[in-house]
Amino acid sequence: MFISFIIGSLIGRISKKVSYFFGIIGSVLGIVLALLVLLTGSSLEFDLWKTTQTSSFEFFVSPFNSYFLLISCFVWLGTCVYSIGYDDEDYTNDLSSLLIFTILSMVVTILSGDSISFLVGWESMTIASFFMILKGKGNADTIRKAAFLFLAFGEVSTVFIMLSFSGIFSSIGNFNFLASSSSAIHASGPLSSWILVTALIGFGLKMGIAPFHMSEWLPIAHSNAPSNASALLSSTLTLMGVYGFINVVVHLGQYELWWGWITLVMGGISALLGSLFASVSEHTKGLPAYSTIENNGLIFVAVGTFILASYYHLTLLGDFALIAALYHAFSHSISKASLFLVMGWISKIKKSFDLNNQNPISKTVRQVGYFPGLFTILSLSAVPPLAGFVSEWMILETLFQSFRFGDIASQIIGTIVGAITALAAGIIIIAMTKAYGFGIIWPEMKDDLETKETKSKIERSKSIKGIFYYFLFLILGIGVAAPVIFLLASNSLSQILHTKVFDSLVTGLLGIPTYFVILSGKPFGGFSPTFTAVFMVCLMIVPVAISRLGDKWRIRRTFGWFGGQTQPSATSSELYNSFSYSTPLRIMLKFLFKTKEKIVEIGGVRRPIILSPEEYFVEVEVLDVFKQIYDTLTKYALSLSFYTAMTVMPGRLGLYLIYIMTAFIFVILYISLIK
Amino acid sequence: MIPKFVEQRQIEEINGTIQISSIFEINGKSLAILTDIENSKTILSDMPLSLGEHVSLLLKEQTNIGVQTDLDIGSKVEGYGVFIFPYGPVSSGIPEAGGFKLITYGERIVKLIPQINFKKRGIERRVIGMKPEDALLLVERSAGNFSSSYSTCFITAVENILGLEIASSAKWIRAVAIELERIYNHLHVFGRLGEAASQNVATAQVNALKERVLRINAKYYGHRYLFGFNKIGGVNYGPFTTDERKGLVSAIKVIAKEFSNIVAFFLSSRIFLDRLQETAKLPKQDALNLGAVGPSARGSGIDMDDRLMYPIEPYNDIFIGIETDKEGDTMARTMVRIQEIASSTVILEQLLDRMPSDNINKPQLSSSNSSSSLPCNSDKDFSFCRIESPSGDLIHVVQLDAITGRIKFLHIRPPSLVNWLPLSKSLEGNVFTDFQFAFESFGLSYADSDR
Amino acid sequence: MIKSWFIHGIRNGILTTKYPKTLPTTDEIPIKSIPPFGSKDSDWLKGKQICPTNAIEDQEKNVDFGKCIFCRRCSDTGFDFEDQNEMRNIALQAEGLLNIENRDKMHEDFKKKIMTFRKSLHILMIDVGSCNACNLEVLNLSNPYYDLTRLGIFFTNSPKHADVLVVVGALNYAMVEVLKRTYESMPNPKIVISIGACSISGGIFQDTESFVSPIHDVIPVDVTVPGCPPTPIQILEGLLLSMGKNNKQQTAEEKHNPPD
16 A cells, blocks of 8 residues: 555656556555454554664554544545546646655554654645645745645644654653553643643644634635645545544543633634634635534534543543544545535636636536535535434534533533534535535536537546545445444544443434444434435435326426516626625624625716716625734744745745755654664 | 796706706706705706706606616626626515616625616606596506595696686695595505514504505595596595595594504514614715605705695695604604604694685686687696605696697606615615615605606 | 503404405495496497596497496496495406406316315415506505405415416516516416406506507416406405305306306
8 A cells, every 4th residue: 555655656747647546546455454454453563663662663553543544545535536537737747746645644644653653744744735735726926825824834733743742752751652552641730731732732733723723724725725635635634633633632541621621612613613714705615624624623522522521431421422523534524525526626617716706617517516516515514314414413412411521610611612513513504505506506507618618628527427426425325324434433442442332322222223323322312324314215205206206287397586587697797696695694793704894986976966877896805803813923924934044045945945844854763763 | 837936047057955856848948847945945947958968867758668777877886796686576575566786795785776667658658649637547547656646736737727727625625635645655654664674463553544544535535546536627526525524534633643652662662663773874965966855855854845845725825844854764764754644634634624615616717817718828838736745746747739738748757766866875885684674665656656 | 562562452343354254345345436337328328438448338338347447437427326236246346267268168277276276375466567556455455454364365475486476557568578477487276367457458558658468468367356446355356266265256157157
């Protein structure tokens, strides 16, 4: 698998297709490996070389990290197949190299058994992503800015993770805590708090958790990157943050109460802000990127509940919360990759990343996104029985049980965060309907556009359709076959938690056979996604049967109703647009968005009843306070680094950065070697 | 035939206090009816044609029949996310054939373009060559809910030309009809506002009162919408006897009293007040510039009323209180209407109490014209009349053919037509949900402006 | 507040009309708005000359209520007034399938349709060029005196939800396409009620430049309600006819298909 990815990244300069092909092989191998490990429960260890007596460079495939490998490989497989169709003459060959290299470094990050190789993987992942973002289309200056912002925050996150790992090192004396699942970090007092807080900030930065998301690094960076890169970054790069954070948290044996509070509150606020800002985003990729913040916030909430439950020794609730986090990571990664790929494809055909853009595209091209897009947004807006619903249901169920916590403060925080999370899950529907309505099935078709010019596009759309359906199948599968995923997640946690959660939480109920009902506690709620799916299909049969088997006269096709007027054409100025769709939200939540509405009247000189033509200019801006703060910060930071770079090394800034980063990695390697 | 109380002068410059109310071309000459708002006077003046061309398209008769028109002079709105929201002609908010184009970026109205003439019937063109009494049937069916204002305005202008001196009591009975019409129209507007604010119980009560006024109309004037009670030279129906007059007054007084009770309920409802206050503000200067008339103008603090500016009998003889409000918002316009129901009741009381008792349907030629054997003096002669209809100033300009006595020229300046632009202006910067309140508070009728 | 409304309501009593259980009162159908009937030949001839909309046919001694605008000119000429109850019935005349050639076939369809709407009816009003009086009378149906909802009739705002299209006004050129689109948008089965002289025949506006044709030339009309404007009770009569609730339904059928 490694070799396949390495070849892929090397060969990219010569041929993109071969490079992606190796990416596909690697991903398939990864899926097989991960499934084997997850089902057998055995773990593999490869020691590369000893660095000290107690530490070594090692790769380590445990059920825990193979669960994340499985998620990632599913996404990578889809992305690589998609890239073969997507990556054309618009982008240089470097893109494929960088993409596969990013994947490679993520594999290193996941499989690393020690913190040094974790950091090496983490760092190379950041750098590769940085260059990938630079390949984006659009205003060169904006892209450069976005990429540097991404890099800056990536580096800050690395620094915090290093601080966290140093704390762990001083506690247990070696770097290999990731591998030894059995050895909990028995740090106590300020040291363990130090470890958790630095890890929280370090991984939170990568996941875009509030208040760090407000720099908009994630949306800006992601939205300007090529679509396949965006999918990779938004669904798997943030997954690395989830992996790292959960990893550190489960290794801490004892918990403090306030850790749980902080995690819960940060998660809840991220979810709410993410969903709100997703709803007012007008960018085909900014919107899904904000939605990523929302989903990562939900994962944080689940982890926070886990911490609180563990503090009070509510084992069952804690396990359920952790499985909810893992499950949500799975469902979100798959759905988000799918959303990025579908919307990215439509944007590519439309030649615009603006949701308001009304460039008409042909019907055939538009139709490729109909069903996959629909199920993706339904999953992300948590509609049963799809993947997103099961995971969000699990997270909310854990919060419903916040009454089990021992103190009143935790109960109140749990309840409030529960309310906020539910609100966020509701608001995201606005964003998702907007994404589907304006980003996928918009604008109106025009058959006369199916001319020579678009023939190739239609052909390519048809060929790329398959990969959308691959994701559609996954989204349906994760939801309907929820107990299977539940089994995988509980297997992956079995070594860490020392229990088999699956047996205690998955039963049968009310005539539904065993292994089909997921219980969220004993005694508490239960849900069977499989049977919900069966029930919904049965319900659907009735209307479908009526419409199919009924008399001919029952079916009547008629046009839409436009107040008696004709249907406006695709390019008409009478079309409702995405901006107007979310303007009520901008106006209602003025205090949050700091909306500035400016209606400037130009001309329109009125003498008594003698009228002259009027001109108006409208400008609406959405602003947020955090952005202003970060803008000032980045402005100073950028100017400082710019001057430093100009004085120290007046060459190309990009080269200089590569140099610095490579030097940094080698220094780490060297230090670990001489020890 | 221009009444003595109308000043005739040349105009050099139109300033803020003198408003152009109507412009029409007669005998190849452009004339204007002006309003001196400060002194409450009607002025007839020559209008330089050069100036006339630039005057708003509203005041000229629009000749394109069967095609809808946008009331707009090339407005341009630019900005990210701006689109046109078409509303109508078949819509839930407006029970008539008419529409709007709302230029918006979502929720906030940047500019409102009324679309009229969906049902332009071209009555001004149709009546040419008709006998005045036949034309009357068409004229009073121009706007069903302003029918008595229309018929009285038209008949007064015709009688002016013909030199008919009709019985005072007939004129007083017409005035009674106009005030009844004002009351039921104001009740209608108030009911629509209540409906828009979802005050269903209260709205039902207001609508019941309106129905009672309509039944009073039917009882004393023979028609719920006052069609056909008027005729040239007198009236067909009306409260002729003292008993009828007394019955009418007491019935209306009861209605006014019940209405004031219901209004007290409305004004204690915060929900209702919140929707009306600060909604669709029309500042006084805008109202002046755009030529708003009627309760809409009075709501913005403009003290204008045709019953004072063009005081035909019996309005020159009775006390009329003009209700104004400075605020200019929907609440102000509604308050003006509420107060006008009360003041109309007072006027009705005076009218029915002091009604002269002469022989109603015996018109005679007035002394000045008695020497002429023709129906009217010369073919240059024309006449005009202004009536304060429920929605404001209504102007009819009539010219009769000297020989045949048939109509040669008719110009109608409906009140709704000039109030479209003030409505449009007042809604700028408001949100969609304010639209219904603003629209209803102006009391506009498409049938009126599309005559 | 609620208590006050309650007392207010109690004090006002029941305003709602007893119709259709009893005949309407003179308040509801004002006598003066009904055209009179004459018996003498000379009266008919005189009436024909004086009628502004050619509603009086002197040969057949018949008044075409689809054309009559109830201007009451003919009553000034000294027509005899006949039985008032009789006239009230004439005013109430809401008739299925006026002026349609294949009346029998259409009548069968109509009978089928009204079976569907026995319990509830959703109506949409479309104005194609009226003077606003008919519009107001249709709106008045919802006030406490007539209270449509007690009969299971409701206003809707979209043709997609409507069972009945209530058309008012003289069809204007600008509204022809709109009317067709509205009719097309309605689901089947559907009923069209043509209200007022203007929509039935053009009424007083039949010679204006903008008038296209009577409504039934553009879309199939099932029920006509004459009047200028018809009173709410008359409109209600037309709506009840479309629901099959009308007492006169039987007689109307007998009129078209007399029993052997």
